[in-house]
Amino acid sequence: MKIATMATGGIGGFLAVRLTQAGHQVATIARGAHLQAIRRNGLMLSAPDGDDGDTTVTPWIATDDPAEAGPVDAVIFGVKCNALESAARACLPMIGPDTVVVPFLNGVEAADRLLGILPEHCVAKGVAHISTTIAAPGVIGQVGSFNRFAFAERDSRPSARIDALRAAFNAAGATAPDTTDIDRELWLKFVMFSAMSGVTAAARCRIRDVLEQPALSELFRTVVAETAAVARARGVALPPTVEEDTWGSVQGLPRDMRASTAIDLEAGRPLEIDWVSGAVRRLAREAGVPAPVNSALYAVLLPHRDGKQG
Structure with a gap:
């Protein structure tokens, strides 16, 4: 080929x-x-x-x-x-x-x-x-x-x-x-990635911190739940256990892991937030479901969207 x-x-x-x-x-x-x-x-x-x-x-x-x-x-x-x-x-x-x-x-x-x-x-x-x-x-x-x-x-x-x-x-x-079902495949990853991206970037943290600090664990799990709710509202056939399955997968990730969004933020590069937390915010509004935590993470990261240092 x-x-x-x-x-x-x-x-x-x-x-x-x-x-x-x-x-x-x-x-x-x-x-x-x-x-x-x-x-x-x-x-x-x-x-x-x-x-x-x-x-x-x-x-x-x-x-x-x-x-x-x-x-x-x-x-x-x-x-x-x-x-x-x-x-x-x-x-x-x-x-x-x-x-x-x-x-x-x-x-x-x-x-x-x-x-x-x-x-x-x-x-x-x-x-x-x-x-x-x-x-x-x-x-x-x-x-x-x-x-x-x-x-x-x-x-x-x-x-x-x-x-x-x-x-x-x-x-x-x-x-x-x-x-x-390629849409199911896409959203299964996005449910995890929206949380990985938003939380590790906004909190300047790694998976270790998400697992060890209850407040960050709760934040992460809430993002997962919001994104899954948007998918279901759009007719995506996610498994009923996707929220718990995703959290279970997090337990097995390398403790130093963080999303590319967090790495780009640290390096002062442009961020993909319009297509991650921002996308959940936008698609949630279209579907008529709430996504306040994704919206908050998007707002927190928005000043750095174009690659501003600091």
């Missing part, structure tokens, strides 16, 4: 290495020092402890101009929520009559936002469970060995192009299970 990673950050980079290693033609869209390092040395996946070592591949194309790739079979779309519009417009030269664009972004609205820019027939839905980042220019670092990529057509119907991409992922060493 011809596959493009837009862009080649943690998620796109991981998949670019695995898919290239499996023999697919992968166009890595990147920029700056990261692009120069890929061109010079290849793209490296730094494996977690206990694996067989690092893997370096030479992608089919490494470029900052998607037109160099031309139409591809699939676009792995993994950018920050704030960059969605500009990245989507940049993808247009890679869109052919059967191209599928699979967004792996935080939140639950990426596909809807892409529909305003890309042809409707090419937009799918996806959700990624993996811990990766750009560790250095040209190097993707992975924490732990777990990875799971769920994706489907927007209505979750079976399709040949989704089956082909899923088969490519699985054969390349990524985990891409079948799903019959």
